Amino acid sequence: MTTAANLLTDNPELYEARFPDPDRLAGRWTEDCLRRYGAGPRVLDMGCGTGRDAAHLHAAGRRVTGADLSEAMLAHARAHHPGPAYVRADLHGFDLGRGAFDAVVCLDSALLYCHTNDQLDGFLTSCRQALAPGGLLVAEMRNGAYFLGRTDLLDTPKLNSFTWRGTQYRSTTTLTVDRTAQLLRRVRTWTADDGSAPVEQRSAWRLLFPQELRYVLAAHGFEVLALYDGPGPRTEPPWHEGQLPGATTDADRLHVVARLTTPH
Structure with missing residues (x-):
């Protein structure tokens, strides 16, 4: 058995085949949040992956920068989902311009790759520096609760x-x-019928709880505007246009919209 850092993120086309989103549900949900809370046009998609969501936001008329640590993902995004600017950046700490964005978007549990308090502080400090006064943070992730x-x-x-x-x-x-x-730890073993050796990958997400998230965001100068379990792009049933945020934080997904009230 061989070990890969992450078979899917190392192979973006395989990732999109495993997690198809033909209706761009995640991008549509994000655009709805940005419009609902009056975000300006400049958006940073942190942990943009293959670029599908960034490209959808670009098509909706926003000026989008997609950022990711994976060079493979960024190359795929530039080739297959053009429009946004794509840059390499680490969500644990990044500098993409002070006040350069009206919103930071962080989808599909990317925020939960901040495993330690220092990493989470680094991410939120970077967001605070990157956002213009009144800018939004929109995140979607697993729910520790x-x-x-x-x-x-x-x-x-x-x-x-x-x-x-x-x-x-x-x-x-x-x-x-x-x-x-x-942490929520994951062990995934891949096999294929092409004769290749099995591949094992290990990864983990920080388990953040709703009240903990409120506290940390407030400590970094953010006011939570919405914090709820569903509906969202990965809930059952999934979100659709016209749905309002829910009022509970009990299910397995967590969605947060927060506004920067005290810039760095």
């Missing part, structure tokens, strides 16, 4: 398969909670 007393997503391997370019890929994924580190 969901795992308080629930084990339905844990410990039991989950199987998935899909076919891409004639090859069938299968994954076995197991999630466990590391309570000491406050």
